Amino acid sequence: MNLPSFLWLWRIAAWSMGLSWLAFLILAVSGGWMWWRRRSHQPRPDWLRPFHYCVGATLAILVLILLAIGIIGTLGHYGSLGHSIHLYAGLAVVDLVFLSAWSAMQIQPTRPWARRLHLAINAMLLLGFIAVSVTGWAVVQKYLP
Template sequence: MPFALNFVHPVLMWGLLGLMLYSGYLGLKASQIRKVGPEERKAMLPLQYGQRHGRLGLVILAVTLLGAAGGMGATFLKNGKLILGPHLFVGLAVVVLVGATASLAPSLQKGKDWARGLHVALNGSVLLLFGWQALSGVAIVQKLLTAAQTPAAL
C-alpha cells in the first residue's frame, strides 16, 4: 500500500470533526429560532439553520460510515489484520451513535421533544468520543511516521 494512503483516513476524520462542530453550531442556531421574538425570528428564518443542519447531518452520516470502513480497510491492508484496541472500538461506537442520531430525523421533523433531547445527548456523546478518537489517531499517525523513518522500513 502506498505510504500516502495511510493519511487519507486521518485527514478525512479531522475534516469530519470540523463538520460535526459546524453542524452543532447550525443546530444550536436552529433551536434558538424557537426561543426568540417575532422580529428576530423573521430575520433568522431565511438563513435556514435547521435545513442546513439536516442536510449536513446526512453528509456526516455518509462520511462517518466511509471513514470507518476506510480506516479499517487501510489498517487491514497495512497489517494483514485489524488491530483490536480502544481506537477501533470507540470508532465503532461513534458509527453506531451517528446512525442512531440519524434515525431520529423523522421524529425531529415532527417536532417531538423527546427526540430533540435524545438527539442532543447522542451527539454530545459522539463529540466526546470523536474528540478522543482524533487525539488517539494523532498518536497512531506519529507511530506511522516514526516507523517510516527507521532503516528497516525503507
C-alpha cells in the same frame, strides 16, 4: 494488500477527520441557531433545517469513509483488526452518528423526547470524536516512518 505505502490513505483519513470536525462544528452552530430561534419564538429561516440535514448527511458519509480507510489500512498493514482501542472508539462514533441521524428524523412537535435524545446523543458524539481523535493520533504514529 501489498502496497508500497499507505501514506495516500492516511492523507485521505486526515482530510476526512478534519472535515468531520468541521461538519460537527457547523452542525452545533446551526442546531444552536435553530434552538435559539425556537426558544425566542422567532421563525427560523426556511433554508436552515435542510442545511442542517445536508451537513449531517455529509458527516455520515465522511464517517463511513473513515471507517473504510481504517479497515483497509489496518488489514493492509497488520492483516487483522483490533490492534488498538481506536477501532472501538471509531465504531462507537459511527454508531452515534447514525443514531443521531435517526433521532433527528424523529423530531416533531408530538415527540418532545426526540429533541432531548438528539442533543444527548450529540453530547456523547462530541466525547466520541475526542476519543477517536486522540486514539487515531496514536495509531497514525505507528504507521509513519
